[in-house]
Amino acid sequence: MATSFENLLYELDTDSGILTITLNRPAKLNALNAATIGELGVAIEQGRADAAVRGILLTGSGEKAFVAGADIPELAALSGPDAQAAAARGQAVFRRFETSPKPVVAAVNGFALGGGCELAMACHIRVASENARFGQPEVNLGLLPGYGGTQRLVQLVGKGKALELLLTADQLKAEEALRLGLANHVVPLAELLAFSKNLLLKILGKAPVAVGLTIDCVNTFFEEGGQAGYAAEASAFGQAFGTADFKEGTAAFLEKRPAVFKGN
Structure with a gap:
């Protein structure tokens, strides 16, 4: 039986085998705090272990944000050692999405910044809405990405472009993310979930x-x-x-x- 979550919606369509995990902090633009990252860890473990789950769709609630970044007030209160431990925990959770033998598609609805961009990159495929924005703005805060952003962005867009994006904190519009290979598809917001589910169903038709x-x-x-x-x-x-x-x-x-x- 699935755990109930405070910051996520966890919904399994038993007919298709698609598990939809929705980040559900719309008042905070689905910002990642420690509790939400912990819940993501529980959710991905449940999804990986449940034989009824064949594929996973990850998205955010509302029309503005997939995940707009970290919870800054919570972040500001951390010490250096606490921050290092938090980064390690986040990396471990995101790694479970990346290594899932069940395909994981991110339906990126709006802002995917900081930890949100890192979470999307940990998924196997990214479908972006036309209003999506990708970016790693951590240097604006005197920080750098802590959940794998310096590693996965290089894999997806190449070293030179990744360094430019990481060092300037520039945001990418959806079409530019598509051109660079950060997004696989760009669709109208109203079609995002249907398109993402159909893509996942296509994969689920394979062995x-x-x-x-x-x-x-x-x-x-x-x-x-x-x-x-x-x-x-x-x-x-x-x-x-x-x-x-x-x-x-x-x-x-x-x-x-x-x-x-x-x-x-």
């Missing part, structure tokens, strides 16, 4: 084990380098051959029919 192995291989490349990535890919390729889904996929191809994957 679940193969999807999870693919996510792991891509992450291995970025974390450990090319040789480790190639080794992980060869190992995963062999694992996939041992699945019932491989037998079903090849049989369906030869019989010219849609495959019915069971995830084993």
Whole structure:
């Protein structure tokens, strides 16, 4: 049974297997405080463990913000050691989204700044509304990103552009984020959730084990380098051959029919 949350909405569509996690602090533009990050950690663990969950959609409540950043008053009260510990906790939670074998799509509705941009980047795919804005404004506060922003932004847009964005604190409009590869798609706000769910459903029509192995291989490349990535890919390729889904996929191809994957 799912935990009840104070700062999140946790809704599972049992027909599609899509779990929607909504950051729900609209009066604070869904800013990330310690309690919300803790709840995100619980939510992603529940989603990963629940066999009824096949894919995850992450979004924010309201029309203005996915996550507008950190909770600044809470942040300002931290000591240096407290801040380091908080960064480590946030990184660990975001890492669980990034390494989920179940696909995670961020539906970015409005501002994705600071921790919000970092959270979106930890998801596998980002769909942005036309009014979305991405940015890492931490240097304006005398800080730097603490939840993986200096690492993932480089992966998505390249070192030179990432450094420019990190050092200037400039915000990117949705179309520019799309051009740079930070966003995968840009759609009207009214179509954001439907588009994101349809994209997730398309992925969920594929073999679940193969999807999870693919996510792991891509992450291995970025974390450990090319040789480790190639080794992980060869190992995963062999694992996939041992699945019932491989037998079903090849049989369906030869019989010219849609495959019915069971995830084993």
